[in-house]
Amino acid sequence: MRIETTAVRAARGESAITSALLQIGSLETGIPHVPQIDMSTTYGFHSSSSVADSMDVLLEGGHDAPNPVYARLHNPTVARFEDALAQLEGAEAAVAFASGMAATTALLIAASLEKSGHRKHVVAVRPVYGGSDHLMSTGMLGTEVTWVDSESVGEAIRSDTGLVFIETPANPTLEVIDIAAVARQIKSAGNRMGASVPLAVDSTFATPILQNPIALGADLVLHSATKFLGGHGDVMGGVIACSKDYAVRLRQVRMATGGLLHPLGGYLLHRGLQTLPVRVLEQQKNAIELSERLELHSSVRSVYFPKYDRGGDVHVAGQMRGPGSVLSFCVHSGIPAADVVERLGLITPAVSLGSVDTLIQAPALLTHRIVDAVDRKEAGISEDLLRLSVGLENVEDLWADLDQALKTVSTRSC
Numbered sequence: 001m002r003i004e005t006t007a008v009r010a011a012r013g014e015s016a017i018t019s020a021l022l023q024i025g026s027l028e029t030g031i032p033h034v035p036q037i038d039m040s041t042t043y044g045f046h047s048s049s050s051v052a053d054s055m056d057v058l059l060e061g062g063h064d065a066p067n068p069v070y071a072r073l074h075n076p077t078v079a080r081f082e083d084a085l086a087q088l089e090g091a092e093a094a095v096a097f098a099s100g101m102a103a104t105t106a107l108l109i110a111a112s113l114e115k116s117g118h119r120k121h122v123v124a125v126r127p128v129y130g131g132s133d134h135l136m137s138t139g140m141l142g143t144e145v146t147w148v149d150s151e152s153v154g155e156a157i158r159s160d161t162g163l164v165f166i167e168t169p170a171n172p173t174l175e176v177i178d179i180a181a182v183a184r185q186i187k188s189a190g191n192r193m194g195a196s197v198p199l200a201v202d203s204t205f206a207t208p209i210l211q212n213p214i215a216l217g218a219d220l221v222l223h224s225a226t227k228f229l230g231g232h233g234d235v236m237g238g239v240i241a242c243s244k245d246y247a248v249r250l251r252q253v254r255m256a257t258g259g260l261l262h263p264l265g266g267y268l269l270h271r272g273l274q275t276l277p278v279r280v281l282e283q284q285k286n287a288i289e290l291s292e293r294l295e296l297h298s299s300v301r302s303v304y305f306p307k308y309d310r311g312g313d314v315h316v317a318g319q320m321r322g323p324g325s326v327l328s329f330c331v332h333s334g335i336p337a338a339d340v341v342e343r344l345g346l347i348t349p350a351v352s353l354g355s356v357d358t359l360i361q362a363p364a365l366l367t368h369r370i371v372d373a374v375d376r377k378e379a380g381i382s383e384d385l386l387r388l389s390v391g392l393e394n395v396e397d398l399w400a401d402l403d404q405a406l407k408t409v410s411t412r413s414c
């Protein structure tokens with residue numbers, strides 16, 4: 001199946017029929033067109049020994065037990081979203097969490113728990129989302145992080161390294177990291193050390209529509225599902241696509257720590273996937289147009305957007321099928337970034353991204369405020385940088401709003 005078909009159909013047909021049969025016992029009365037939301041926190045049983053068998057499967061990180069037993073162990077609605085996302089990423093499995101940060105937390109814990117001993121060292125490349133930077137830098141989960149540039153990942157790997165963590169395109173500078181090149185460095189470091197280290201890619205900005213890190217050699221693909229996967233700013237979630245074996249580890253951590261995605265969130269995210277290809281491509285069209293106009297605007301010093309080729313197929317560093325719909329830009333010095341934001345009438349000043357409506361914010365002030373100021377500056381997140389998440393409004397309306405705000409502040413500052 002092609003990606004648009006997978007997005008619309010994955011983890012739907014069969015489960016809808018199964019739930020219909022279970023509920024009404026016959027096909028005659030009609031089959032619900034959409035999967036039912038299962039809100040149960042606990043599941044009744046007839047036989048103690050068979051529910052104990054199900055419990056064993058789930059405690060070991062399995063997910064296909066006949067009885068879900070308890071919602072912290074398994075939820076069918078969340079499982080449908082996980083299955084669909086795994087299919088879109090070309091992964092064997094996926095595990096969903098309460099938020100992107102809950103997913104990152106589980107990832108850091110799972111990576112550190114090797115049978116051969118604790119591996120709490122992480123190699124990571126800046127910039128990453130401010131919350132992820134903070135989680136690793138503070139060491140609050142026992143993580144010790146070495147920040148390197150993307151060419152030096154292999155050299156930084158040690159015998160106690162449990163994870164390499166990169167974000168591409170990166171929030172908020174839109175830097176693109178060559179995933180396959182990082183995977184190659186890890187492989188040769190693994191040959192040197194006699195142990196393999198998993199590569200995790202935060203692919204939130206790209207979505208599975210524009211980039212599939214597993215096909216490029218990554219082991220784990222993380223999404224803040226709060227962003228494009230949901231797409232409407234009304235659901236928080238996180239998800240990690242990975243191998244079946246790694247999913248077992250992640251489920252065990254999720255069960256122990258409880259960072260669960262609520263079934264209603266699972267339902268909304270599964271529904272969000274159906275329109276993901278259309279939203280991502282249409283939002284991208286708007287973003288390309290705005291990035292080109294901003295490049296030429298007299299009030300704008302620089303625009304940060306993954307490089308792309310015009311035409312049918314769009315390639316970015318050979319790994320993306322398009323640049324996406326988040327861009328950043330800097331206004332000329334003397335024009336405070338906050339002033340631009342405050343002059344906008346249509347575009348919403350707000351953190352978050354990937355929604356159908358266009359959002360703008362200054363990362364140094366908000367999403368990356370928690371990152372040490374020196375580290376932030378070194379990562380290219382200047383005070384005058386504005387991040388724009390482009391939505392589905394008409395591009396002329398978006399441009400009229402941006403243009404008037406930029407013109408007003410530049411006239412005022414002269």
Ligand SMILES: Cc1ncc(COP(=O)(O)O)c(C=O)c1O
Pocket residue numbers: 099100101102129131132167171202204205223224225226236237238352
């Ligand atoms: C790239 C990226 N990863 C992870 C996160 C964290 O996700 P959440 O806010 O869903 O916890 C964010 C949030 O902005 C993000 O932008």
